[in-house]
Amino acid sequence: MHFVIEVQQINFERSWFFIEKKHYFILRSLVTKYEKDIVINTVNKIVINNVKENE
Numbered sequence: 001m002h003f004v005i006e007v008q009q010i011n012f013e014r015s016w017f018f019i020e021k022k023h024y025f026i027l028r029s030l031v032t033k034y035e036k037d038i039v040i041n042t043v044n045k046i047v048i049n050n051v052k053e054n055e
Contacts, residue, residue: 027043
């Protein structure tokens, strides 16, 4: 049982790493195309809206 949980955790961390990596490349390309502050403000608004919806 404990082994299964560890394996699931490792798989989750690995998939999360790839998700973060994809997001990093997307954000980097947006920063290249637009201004850094614009991208940061937009991402912050999206996160705030998602948090409000999940409450």
